[in-house]
Amino acid sequence: MDDVLSVADYYILTPYVYPASWPEDGTLRQLISLLLVTNLGAQLIYLGFAALSFYCVFDHKLMKHPQFIKNQVRREINLGTVSIFWMSFPTVALFFAEIRGYSKLYDDVSESALGWPGVLLSIAGFLFFTDMCIYWIHRSMHHKNIYKHLHKQHHIFKIPTPFASHAFHPVDGFLQSLPYHVYPFLFPLHKVVYLALFVFVNIWTISIHDGDYRLPGPLIEVINGAAHHVDHHLFFYYNYGQYFTLWDRLGGSYRHPSALLGKGPHDHIRKLTAEAAETDR
Template identity: 30%
Template sequence: MDFNLDWLLGPDYSKPGNFLLIFSILFAGIFLRYLALAWGYHELVYKKLGDSLPFRRLHQQVRLPQVKKEIWYSFLGGLIFAFAGVVLLILWQSGLTQLYTQLSWWDTFWIPISYFLALFIHETYYYWLHRWMHQPKVLRHFHHIHHNSLYTSSFTSFSFHPIEAGLQAIFLPVLILVLPMHFFVLIALLITMSVTAVINHSGIEVYPEGAQSNSFFRWMVGATHHDQHHLKYRCNYGLYFTFWDVWMKTEDSGFAKRFDEHTREDGNVKVESSVNARM
């Protein structure tokens, strides 16, 4: 089965007019998606469900000035991600990528395999990039922008210095040069990146009590895991999964205890007060 995407690949995006048009469309989609996901999750999950199990707030809401800065840097990052998206389309249009649309019997196996393989590659790239960005000089030059949000919210999810946004944006255009990938997998990866970023920065734990003893959930990064990275800096570098942190012994030793305190049904955990206070 072949999906007709001629409408997407038809224009020559290397021409300035077409480049600017698709860039504007991609930017609008990326930035508006960010605003909708961040605002929606904050309003519906953090504010309305934060006091009811299995959800548990990790800290209080942040002030509006912090959120405004996060939205501004997300705006700048959206420009960079949109540029990377146009580059991806030009590479695809030029026949230089391994991206395809035709489905065969083999894709019954390859689509899930390629999806999880892409996540593993992304996790590996991000973990080591993230550790490098925590070198003092690198942290001081650009990664500190993301860490200015000591207490995070869903709006923190795409708040990066433009250099850091660029280092993240190049991943998918490079990946599709070497990894055969169906168009559906590319879309699934983009959705996964957006949703997990919002959840893990939201300041509210969604994994239930006992998840740390579960053989599957134990390896998933959640809000508590990433929250400790923002609080302590030199631990919990993972993006989707915890295995690199476990293997490289960079997972915070107090993570499991803090997770249990915030998720147990009989817990009476004091919600941490944010230095940025309430939004």
């Protein structure tokens, strides 16, 4: 994040925003800058990629499903943007610790003990670690004493659109994002790779809400895609995973996607349409 802040300082913040008396490495200035950059970046990623997915990928026929609620897209966007705003405060605290040198982020590949293979291993480690942690955090959010206070807000969207991807209670959203931020404090990670992974996980979260239930055959049993995740929204106790099905299988919560068995949301809409046509005859 210090690289992003440096670019923002050089091109915008120092020449146009802050008075000359505010040093770039000042605590207050860095906190304010991080808050601005984090909010702007996260909102742009969310709204930009969710809109792209909504208009180019999402099947709008799903909006005819009886469990698609009134004004759902507007409600998703309202909840998502507000959640990102409040989540940014604890997130900035972690980013601030990173730029102050408390993490294990590094600038140059030569600083990795294994060189480029180490960078690739760190990516695999990041995906494995975050997938594992998010599974258990997400599953804990379904505990009856927690769910009604936090995670229920996300589950009102039974047939989610890409805009539902970030539509969480802020505490719920932050806790599920925490593994991404904790990883570089525990394990070495290249700064550019970390930034790329941060963007990737946000896009991935959008993709599993995009209503495109297709997956190449061999990957169906491995990758937790939109077909798996819509069953989580519909049936509650299944498919808590983020990227993979591994932890759902180990935790006994895996469900083969109903959309791939002819029993998904599209099939339900087709059935209702056929019944309505038959009634009209």
